[in-house]
Amino acid sequence: MKVLIINASVRNERSYSRKLTQLFVENWKIRYPADVFTYRETGIDSIPNINESWIAGAFKKPSDRTEENQKSLQISNELVQELKEHDIYVIGTPMYNWAVPSGLKAYIDQVMRINETWKFRSGVPDGDYVGLLENKKAFILSARGDTGYGENEKNGHINFQTTYLKHIFGIMGVKDMTIFSLDNEEFGGEVFEKSKNKIFNAIQSIE
Secondary structure, three states, X not given: OEEEEEEOOOOOOOOHHHHHHHHHHHHHHHHOOOOEEEEEEOOOOOOOOOOHHHHHHHOOOHHHOOHHHHHHOHHHHHHHHHHHHOOEEEEEEEOEOOEOOHHHXXXXXXXXXXXXXXXXXXXXXXXOEEEOOOOOXXXXXXXXXXXXXXXXXXXXXXXXXXXXXXXXXXXOOOOEEEEEEEOOOOOOHHHHHHHHHHHHHHHHOOO
């Protein structure tokens, strides 16, 4: 299996989402030593935002794209191909302002490609999306300052992090998704230690 690790935090050693992906990799390697890992950075190394030329090229038939269109889509093509080639996605992301970091959003904009990672079922805009990333599995490893972001919990209505990622990757065809969220970082102390122990143990139990 090929495993793609996507890190989104702008922090390095102080990032808890990176600690989660590192723990995932260590645990996975023990169980599946033959699997291959690829790392994609969206936090420390920036992913370019899409622009007008990107949009013009992405919605054209490949045969109609100009040299400028092709150049604008170069990074996007690489990222899309990377998704297609991997079997498992592991997304490590903090919650910034109740959503995902801007670098991860830029990455998503680059890979949400019509007729590449998704399409309209009828071939024209019909609101019926068909994902083209088949037989993939994703793990979302999130780190958040507060707690209660689950469905019907006190902060569930402002969770634009894991709910967004689940929706977006679902449109692209990834239906098998598991979410682990490390909460309470801003509180620290015993509360945060309990959260860490719970999530760390859960990740170590992944088979």
